[in-house]
Each structure stands twice: as C-alpha cells, then as structure tokens.
Amino acid sequence: MSAAQGINPNIPHSARVYDYWLGGKDNFEADRRVAEQTMAAVPGVRESARNNRAFLGRAVRHLSQLGIRQFLDLGTGIPSQGNTHEIAQAEAPESRVVYVDDDPIVMTHARALLTSTDEGKTAYIEADVREPRSVLDHPDVLAALDFDQPIALVMVAVLMHISDEDDPARLVKTFAEVLPEGSYLVLSHLTLDFLPKKTADEYLAATQSQAMHRTPRTGEQIARYFDGFDLIDPGLVAVSEWRDTPLFSEGATWMYAGVGRKR
Structure with a gap:
C-alpha cells in the first residue's frame, strides 16, 4: 500500500491495525x-476482531431481511471486506447507508473504496460521534x-x-431520540x-499506546x-454467540454484541 497525501505511514493507527487483523x-x-x-501479548485479539466483523455482517443481513433499508454507521473504520452497504445492498439494492468517522485517514480510504448500487445510496461524512448534532444535522x-x-x-x-x-450513554441516547419507533441499534463493545x-x-498493559x-x-x-430498546434474541451475548456468528477461534472472548428494536 502506498501512502495517500496526509497519511504518515510511520505512525501506527488503530484503524489500520484493525484492518490488518481483518x-x-x-x-x-x-x-x-x-x-x-x-x-x-494478548492471544485471541485478532480472532476477536474477526468475530466482531462477522457480527456486523450477520446483524446487517438480519435487519435487511426484516425490511430495514436505512443504516447510519458510526465510527466506520477503514473499509474492508463485508462493509455495511455491501451487505445491505446485496439483500436490497435500494438500501441507503451513511458512514461517519472523524478521522481524515479513514475518510481518505472511504472516498476511494466506498461505492453504491445505482438503486441505493452510499454517503460518508467526516464528523465526530461525540458531537451528535454534527452528524444528525x-x-x-x-x-x-x-x-x-x-x-x-x-x-x-x-x-x-x-x-x-x-x-457514551448520553451519546447513544441523543442519537436514539431522533430515530422513529421500529428502528434498531446494532452494538458491540470490548469487555x-x-x-x-x-x-x-x-x-x-499491552494496549496503553495511543494507537x-x-x-x-x-x-x-x-x-x-x-435503554429504550428491546433486545432481540439472543440478547446481549458474547459476539461469537449472536445468531450463529462464525467463530474464528475457541479462545478468549473479548466482545459483547446485541441488537435492539426501539420501542
């Protein structure tokens, strides 16, 4: 990979580390x-990242099959295999997806790699999820x-x-408040x-660096x-246990995952 303008290849970046694990x-x-x-230092961390990516795919596919046609993907990360719009538009080409990230490095990759079906729409914006109105407006x-x-x-x-x-709870609540009833929250988190x-x-000890x-x-x-959502089966579980998400390792589990429907 060659470095695009504005990207320093000598400074490690968490999104590119994650990309390597994937x-x-x-x-x-x-x-x-x-x-x-x-x-x-932490055996199983790469497999955890891959299980997490597999969860994203399972969740987006499941919601598409339930009729959801709009996705707001916060903290996109560098586009890799199985992006949200690819999965959603494979199920329903008219699906509309907006990616959000505040990192110019990520957005450089997004502009080069994220494309849409003719029937649907894929957009990406540079904004900070810690400032919800900068996204929602x-x-x-x-x-x-x-x-x-x-x-x-x-x-x-x-x-x-x-x-x-x-x-973070306030941030989720602020985003959730503008969603109509019947919307969904797809969430995974390190534990x-x-x-x-x-x-x-x-x-x-191994993850104290900025990267x-x-x-x-x-x-x-x-x-x-x-809060304000009803978790769908199987609830909040280890990421590899969410609706038969493929398990890449039987080692340590590092992530919770769940999907909830707004009441």
Missing part, C-alpha cells in the same frame, strides 16, 4: 508491528436518510473508543468480563446503552 491490505509496517506485538445525512422511516444505528466497536468523561484476571491485566487504547466495560454497563 486480513486487509490498507496498512503499513508500523501498523503491522503494533498488531503483531498486541497479538503476542449534516446535510448529506439529511439528504440520504428519511428520519420518518426506521433506521438501523450501527455502533459496532465504537463506544469502547469513547471515554467515560464523554458520557474483560469473560477473561481471567491475568489475561485482562496483560491486555490493559491501541480502548475502554473495556462490563455487560451491565453495556446493557444500559439499550
């Missing part, structure tokens, strides 16, 4: 080095999505990047609930994000 090609040596170091969002019709709010592996000081303390401590820092939360904390 088997993508949009990463540099600095990203691969951090990815491999983290994998060595954006003209491209308003042009692409009809807020009188159900929308799937996709927050897959997003809130773990939001610190407690930025009040240490399923891990032995030694493994959890090793993870925290890899995350905020893990408990199942009880994550369940609160679904």
Whole structure:
C-alpha cells in the first residue's frame, strides 16, 4: 500500500491495525508491528476482531431481511471486506447507508473504496460521534436518510473508543431520540468480563499506546446503552454467540454484541 497525501505511514493507527487483523491490505509496517506485538501479548485479539466483523455482517443481513433499508454507521473504520452497504445492498439494492468517522485517514480510504448500487445510496461524512448534532444535522445525512422511516444505528466497536468523561450513554441516547419507533441499534463493545484476571491485566498493559487504547466495560454497563430498546434474541451475548456468528477461534472472548428494536 502506498501512502495517500496526509497519511504518515510511520505512525501506527488503530484503524489500520484493525484492518490488518481483518486480513486487509490498507496498512503499513508500523501498523503491522503494533498488531503483531498486541497479538503476542494478548492471544485471541485478532480472532476477536474477526468475530466482531462477522457480527456486523450477520446483524446487517438480519435487519435487511426484516425490511430495514436505512443504516447510519458510526465510527466506520477503514473499509474492508463485508462493509455495511455491501451487505445491505446485496439483500436490497435500494438500501441507503451513511458512514461517519472523524478521522481524515479513514475518510481518505472511504472516498476511494466506498461505492453504491445505482438503486441505493452510499454517503460518508467526516464528523465526530461525540458531537451528535454534527452528524444528525449534516446535510448529506439529511439528504440520504428519511428520519420518518426506521433506521438501523450501527455502533459496532465504537463506544469502547469513547471515554467515560464523554458520557457514551448520553451519546447513544441523543442519537436514539431522533430515530422513529421500529428502528434498531446494532452494538458491540470490548469487555474483560469473560477473561481471567491475568489475561485482562496483560491486555490493559499491552494496549496503553495511543494507537491501541480502548475502554473495556462490563455487560451491565453495556446493557444500559439499550435503554429504550428491546433486545432481540439472543440478547446481549458474547459476539461469537449472536445468531450463529462464525467463530474464528475457541479462545478468549473479548466482545459483547446485541441488537435492539426501539420501542
């Protein structure tokens, strides 16, 4: 991969590290080095990323089959295999998808790689999910999505990047308030609930760099994000257990996942 203008290939970036774990090609040596170091310190972290991506695919496909035709995907990350619009538009070509990320590196990749069917629409905006109105009032969002019709709010592996000081529960509530009844929340989140303390401590020690820092939360904390939503079966579960999400490893489980329908 060659570096586009404005991208420093010598500084590792969390989105490109994640891309490497998914088997993508949009990463540099600095990203691969951090990815491999983290994998060595925390066995199973790559498989967790792949299980999380598989959950996204299962959830979007399931909602498409239920008739959802609009998706607001927050914290997009670098486009890889099985993007939201690819899955949704494969089920229903008229589906409309808006991607949101505040990282210019991610948006550089998005502009080059995200395309739509003729029948549907795929848009991407550069905005900070910590400022919901910057997303919800954006003209491209308003042009692409009809807020009188159900929308799937996709927050897959997003809130773990939001610190407690930025009040992630408030952010979810602000986005959810504008969604009509019958909309859905698709959410996954890093947790240490399923891990032995030694493994959890090793993870925290290995991910303190700016490139890899995350905020893990408990199942009880994550369940609160679904206030105002009814969780559909099987509820809030380990990411690999959500409706037969393919399991890439039988090792440690690092993520919760769930999908809720707005009341």
